Amino acid sequence: MTTPVLPAGSPEPDAGAYLDHAATTPMSPAALAAYVAEAGRVGNASSLHAAGRGARRAVEEARESVAAALGARPSEVVFTAGGTEADNLAIKGIFWGRRRGDTRRTRVLVSAVEHHAVLDPAFWLAGHAGAEIVLLPVDAVGRVDLEALRAELVAHAEEIALVSVMWANNEVGTVQPVRDVVRLAHQHGVPVHTDAVQAVGQLEVDFAASGVDAMTVSGHKLGGPIGVGALLARRDLPLEAVLHGGGQERGVRSGTLDAPAIRAFAAAVTDAVAHRPERAAHLTALRDRLVAGVRAAAPDAVLRGPDPATDPAGRLPANAHFTFPGAEGDSLLYLLDSAGVQASTGSACQAGVPQPSHVLLAMGLPEAEARGALRFSLGATSTAADVERLVAALPQVVARAQAAGLVSASLAAAPARTTPGGAA
């Protein structure tokens, strides 16, 4: 008897329009089938007996699949429990590895629009390990300033541990000039890490051809399970372990290998890369429709990031991002949610309090404008009906959010003060 499994990605009854695939996207049928098949077996990939050999075979086949799909060698694939862990391993591991070789190498160059999984380990190193963080500025569409990188490399090449610039930005979808970053950094002998979590499955990503020394990939952004990912890392890259223990994954990532998740991850990567050209075309067309629809429904909305009309290669196919003047992101989010449309402000929360996005601030937006941001991100299961639902709901949602924004603004501008009267 087979376990009944819902077809992957099938929407729940009235699940609404899910436009937050950059947060997480449904598992592909191939990934789900691989997960279920592997989860039904016993075996620790480090064990020497038959069960262990079975698990190890599944893991190593997965490693080969991931490597083949991403232009890497199998020995360069280090499985992790997701993108955040891979980013931490890259930033801390390369920093420690490079500094061990030369104690002067304490500078960490990261773009100002990196994900927190890169920024926070970097700033942790600054607070705990004597690292010096250099935030590379970006232009108005969020693209890293190569001249600033060049100047930093020329001035401090001997002191730089690593450069980390993401392949494509998770909020505004900007594709970064990774090859140029690699070219400049390698001229000075500095290794490059890139967070390619949003890129794989949407853009052509080839680890070897890109020249990067380390690259982060995550499972659940491309149809795999949550909680699995990989750091692709060249064998000659100095990389210290972050997790210590049983010595798995060439000693840099200890921990029993999660064979079901890894097998499903590999199935998802293979599927995402194999179907990338036609899916990217579909997503681009749908995204362009969404952008046009939002502009028609909310004429004062401002598209942030590269304009796909003039710079189609500069932006992730599945990403659209707008700011709505006078509205607060969380008001927009709530109103859309109650209209059955699920989107994201795209930025992080602190204790649940929405913070203005560091990405938008780095692009030069004033804080007030950055507060009214919404990201719409599409995925393999997205349809024109999802876009229609958003566009239909938007005029009233924006009007209401702007009315609420006015209330907040007027309160902030003229706080009713209690005037102390005479003394008793």
Added chain:
Amino acid sequence: MRVLAAMSGGVDSAVAAALAVEAGHDVVGVHMALSRNRDQFRTGSRGCCSIEDAGDARRAADVLGIPYYVWDLSERFEDTVVADFLAEYEAGRTPNPCVRCNEHIKFEALLDKATALGFDAVATGHYAQVVTRELPDGTTARELHRATDAEKDQSYVLAVMGPERLERAMFPLGGFASKAEVRAEAARRGLSVSAKPDSYDICFVADGDTRGFLRDRLGSRPGVVVDTDGAVVGEHDGAYAYTVGQRRGLGLGRPAADGRPRYVVDVRADTNTVVVGPAELLTVDRIAGERTVWFAGALAADGAGAGEWFDAQVQVRAHGAAIGARVRAVPGGAGLEVALTERPLRGVAAGQSVVVYRGTQVLGQATVSRAWRAAPVAV
């Protein structure tokens, strides 16, 4: 109705939200982030602004199956409640920040934003009752009343919202007989906050150390403590840290000539002087109030127009007793006058709220501007 449930992370607001859901309303939970500096968030679970509380509120919303948002009202809170708190102490008065929070935050910033977003009402975990009464002309009026549980009643700190805001307020806990009953309701619904301790302190003052908070924010301002004859009897670090009626912590070197305990009877902000004297100087039977809020329907129903004295009860502290009094609205102004008829009161400080009741019903409230003794002191 679309109802916004203000969720502090405590048991009261969680049960209030649950009751709103069970009454069939379309409910969304909102936690207000009020502290500006996240580092100052207390880690304990006794206030309304720790990260733990935000997490508890989120968990309760999840259990109830309602959407949950955090609204950052910290700037507004700092500009109104905290600024007022400092300004009032600086002026030698005794503020009640919970009253100001209800006035400026819960029933203004929160309520107005909720209204703009399409909500019909805001539900809170306050203990008070709203009674809808039919008027002779066929219309209805909402009245604010004390909670069934006199111990927990919070109508005193809610009166400041006034009649217009009361139209959009819901207090689902007003009819509960006791806090124990509310806790039982929380436990019955699987809300993990059911056993969480009550909060008593001022949420933005760490460890209840008001004096330390004032010193940090206002700085040290040394001055003298004098007796009623003007003789210097001690020193202080800032007159703002003293409140009328205070006896402890005066740090006076030597005892009074007559050996009787001394109390703060006046705080003179203009000269940074604290005046101490015997207890009887604290006894008052007249109170003048400003910034008056009337629940108009209630006054009209009594036929008590401005300037006419009427019988009522007044309360000057959150957990004080209601005292029989004659009250009138000062004609042509925003003031109110009270003549205590039942008995005098001790330690009524400017800045406190005076709330006017008839039985359980709130008729109005004002901020005390002056309190004094009209009748001779009975010995």
